Amino acid sequence: MSGSVFIDGVWRAGAGPEAVSVDPTTGEIIWRQAVADGADVVDAVAAARRAFPAWADRPRDERIAILRRYKEVLTARTADYAQALSRETGKALWETKAELGSMAGKVDASIKAYEERTGEHENAMVFGRAVLRHRPHGVMAVLGPFNFPGHLPNGHIVPALLAGDTVVFKPSEETPLAGQLLVEALEAAGVPAGVVNLVQGGRAVGQALIDQEIDGLLFTGSAAAGAFFRRHFADRPDVILALELGGNNPLVVWDAGDAEAVAALVVQSAFITTGQRCSCARRLIVSDDAAGRAVIDAVAALAERLVIGPWNGGEEPFMGPLISDRAAAMALAGANAMGGRTVRAMAPVDGLSKAFVSPGLVEVTGLEIPDEELFAPLLQVRRVASFDEAIAAANATRYGLSAGLISNETAHWEHFLRRIRAGVVNWNRPTTGAAGTMPFGGLGTSGNHRPSAYYAADYCAYPVASFEAASVSDTLGDIKGLRA
Template identity: 90%
Template sequence: MSGVFIDGVWRTGAGSEATSVDPTTGEVIWRQATAGPADVASAVAAARKAFPAWADLPREERIAVLRRYKDVLVARTAIFAEALSRETGKALWETKAELGSMAGKVEASIKAYDERTGEHASDMAFGRAVLRHRPHGVMAVLGPFNFPGHLPNGHIVPALLAGDTVVFKPSEETPLAGQLLVEALEAADAPPGVVNLVQGGREVGQALIDQEIDGLLFTGSAAAGAFFRRHFADRPDVILALELGGNNPLVVWDAGDAEAVAALVVQSAYITTGQRCSCARRLIVPDDATGRAVIDAVAALSERLTVGPWNGREEPFMGPLISDRAAAMALAGAKAMPGQTVRPMTAVEGLSGAFVSPGLLDVTGQTVPDEELFAPLLQVRRVGSFDEAIAAANATRYGLSAGLVSNETGRWNHFLKRIRAGVVNWNRPTTGAAGTMPFGGLGSSGNHRPSAYYAADYCAYPVASFEAQAVANTLGDIKGLRE
């Protein structure tokens, strides 16, 4: 299998050779030539050529392709999940769940299309008012490394369902996952040119966004999202759907059992080794004995978390970061952060350089950069009142996810009115999100085009029509007409 898939054919890319490395062992698990500029242009041309026929297909036929794709994912779950674990280092329990989410996205997207877009009509006195939705055209999808199957899948499935065609560039950190996703669509008999794959790094991404595309669907960092906004400032015809990062707060107030609270905090902050955009980065607690009890309970529970290989003897809660380089950057960032160390984030002895331990840092009274550190480091801030807690939670340019842990319904109602975030959870981890809900945020966390259930909104545009089946004489409706 070659690394580029264009117009239904696998081919060797014209770019430089790239590899993907298992962060657990350092073993090379994928090696291919990346796409060259001509490959990218060919992929977009193939998608453009395939678009009219794909868009004109009866919707039921597009649904049939996607349901076959779902069946392929289910049949290949074991192989695909193991490949994801090797490429990302994530525990097998987590990558199996990722495959389940990918398969589940098909039926959820069909339902979302019907509810959010589709076709709706109503009879009026002089005809029918009809609302239809039409696909944009060629969608460029840029995938992230943390959920290299689930997140691009969440763009690709609704785009194909709407009648768009796709050029997909996976993260350069996880090319194997992208290849397996496209192989599954190929096995589902997606027509040639409907889905195209170009592998490579920033230069390939740049070549793709320089093409005449109709939309860019992106999941990744706020810095990259800001670059895309600037890049397309003079191209309003290109729809941008940007799902970006977060500096997410989790407020604990009047919550009772500190150990129960700690379980929610740990699942918010440390799951996926902190490599979820919805992970809690900031824990805000009362500056009293109850707050200190929560901090102590989180520190104690984090000590019990197993950090290790996905295929180790002991099932891990946390695997490695995506690479040794990512771990080195995270450790340097944690070291530079002001505050009192409750539990240090450190390299893990006896494992590869990509493994780090969960860290806990008390930054009360400190000025901390408002940045997303994509690693298992949680900052604690102690405050004097619940209003101060909400103000501290909102003190960020991001606005993706936020949470409240509290037994007081009144606290929740007040929090829900005042907090600024697109995903706001109560007594659940900040990382929890239902597939039947939108997913996206405010500020530097996105551009008001949430994904998940609302992906249907950015994959098609509305066309409003006023229609009559026959020509009627409307001379009588013309005011001021002379005899």
């Protein structure tokens, strides 16, 4: 590999400015390349367009065989790829190994989803048959995020390739190495030239990509970016948008018993991946009584025990740094501006880089807090008087990605499930719990009703319904109102 741009099966240097990727744990530069410019983007889309007919016409069994080789490549490279992810994102090695496992597992899950949701189905009719088929859209632009820079774009790319689409992939500018390694694995698996193309860069490269004649945009990222894309494509209904966005996710605790057991679920919901998951709990809602206060105290106590440190340190960490020093500074400023009563401060961590922060809890009972997603390990706590008030508080958001209930009462769960507005709703499990064999997506500002994971097959191909007869038959007798 030589260069940061992969177009029509060839690696080359980008024609844009030089960019770097920095290890947030140490500040070390781990990737330095000239990124793409507008001309590179034009070339990448053109290559994908040229490659599309042959790839779409290729027997699906052959596309499946290539993707299964890709799975084998990922499995063989897991150790090195996981270390690269940990260096680039700061995430613990146990977490990046799990990310590689999810990437490999996506292949078989996507094959099964394609067969079940978008394969070919037929019914016998009097005249012949009715057939439902699915066809690929064409050239898909995939914009990846930094928090799961392998797993999340992989979740768009694999089903797109399986359906017969071609891809132009722009990773997050924060994690270019992760994107490069993903494309290298696809290249090693034998994906034909032009079927997958890579353009590295920041906002200007992303803008150039969405300005091209693409057929779809598959995006995982912030709600603000999603809103921009909706506006941008308002007059281009031919472009399919699949937007997987953020959330201001609630976690309700009610009649749950053991406060320490509850705290374990809360901590895993709110602070895993240093709070950098779109499904992390941002708002904890508890009863305004001794039981609720016990939960708050237990969460604060457990947060104190969490190991915060580098992925390759002497002690295995629960969480590492935020993606950058800048992200940490913005998170701390946002936490300080929130107001409320500090239960446990989110603060810099002594002896570590500026990207490290400790998990925080702030009580906001009785306060009006902006309905925004703070992408960091900060949990707002609100006490309410009744379960109905808890549900109302949980739904008091324009987002609708994930929500959770911790309770020993089945009746509470059944009521919560009927009333809560979210696409992922969990009971006595972390809000971050999700399976690739189920849909993943949300309502409101959290998406555009095109969930990913198992349902990604739906937005990678469109249905074609046909009535078919093998020969011409006389249907004059079927025509009503015909003169003799």
